Amino acid sequence: MLFNSHFFIFVFLPIVCLGYHLLNKAKFHEFAKIWLIGGSLYFYSYFNISYLPLIVLSVLTNYMLVKGMMRGQKFWFIPGLVFNIGLLCYFKYMNFFLENFSVVTGVDFNLTKIIFPLGISFYTLQQIAYLVDVYQDVVEEEKKLVDYAVYVTFFPCLISGPIAHYDLVLPQFQELKNKVFNSKNFSLGIYLFCLGLFKKVIIADSLSPFVNESYENPANLHLITAWATSLGYTLQLYFDFSGYTDMAIGIAKMFNISIPQNFNSPLRAANINDFWSRWHMTLTSFIKGYIYTPIIRSMPKPTFKNSMIAMFIAMTIAGIWHGPAWTFVLYGMVHGLAIVIHHNWKKKKKKLPYLVGWFITFNFVNLGLVLFRAPNLKAAGEVIAGMVGLQGVQLPKMGIGFFESASGLGCEVWSLYDK
């Protein structure tokens, strides 16, 4: 059930929203939350009913482990981490791991396709953050199962984030003022939803057919079409992802819940650090807070070199979190390297003019997204080869016509591949 589907907009959302507000108005606050949990689980199962037992298992297990930890049984922390990371690894990365193992060892597994449940990357990270905080005595009060579940399963964030830290969102479900229908919030929610819908359906979805076609035959891309493809995808991804996030934030607002921002004009970033503070902001926060920080704090001394190593590792992890493919690993590593380079450049204290910094950053990001989108490394290589002119140049038909009429001569076009 995508946000931009008729069923979601005209059936699911109105029913869940209306039910939630009516139940709250009648002062059945706990039932309102249960209604919302039910709606979120229905939303999740709509994609595939076999996802349902997984999320229920994940939420209940984490809740029980956390409860045990808050009563002094801290030893549940490691099993908890293993459970969450294990679940994520099994469903998301097992096929990838087995395929590569097969390639290296020649052992052939009868690979039954393991189903990849949507959203598991998001609700797993949210719960890991909570698990860690409980272990480190950061969480003061035990939460009720209803409150914990309504937070983790909250359907606006379930499939594509933002990765809402429990501290920011869970308390909002408990506040009395949020149980009163608020027309300002509701209309703001509708506005944001429409904004996001436009970004996704009109802009992103218009770009995607061309981009998809290009990535299916990347060897056919020449200089102009390769650049059009890479720029097209960068814009498509930005409008799709930020649009979807806008819709998520808007939907949450209809329930009086404020979820964190995830994008802040990232394509205007002046440097790669700036970029990551504007793109998928909640992921950056999570990586910085729960991956980079523990890595560097576990090292003997927080030297510059150690910090660079920690950042590189953290970004590589961020890369592979996106999906089970070498392109994602490389994407993470390349961004990790860029951040390391940026920090080294910063040491020189020579500030570049904004336009120069922006130009370098934007092109780097654009190139990185070729890796992100390409179905495999070979395709990525072909797109990049096209971008640097190794796959020829063809003037668009319009251009040829112009030259022919302007010069009175024919126009010869050089290309390595016949199209």
Next chain:
Amino acid sequence: MSKADVMNKLATIMQELFENSSLVVTEETSGDDVDEWDSLTHISLIDSIEKQFKVKFGLGELMKLKNVGQMADLIIKKTA
């Protein structure tokens, strides 16, 4: 410890770490205000604070700290 005491001690730690004895530190001071305060020096800062105040910060707590004032509040809470 009073907040003023904590703020003074934090100012001293920061002046030493950022090698700037004239650094002015207020409750609103954050990484945006001080050039030398980045994700790397932040870790050194946290290490120094933990050692000098004899406290331990959790990852979730570190994530939320936006300025020196909030650091001071957290330290007071942990040393109470």
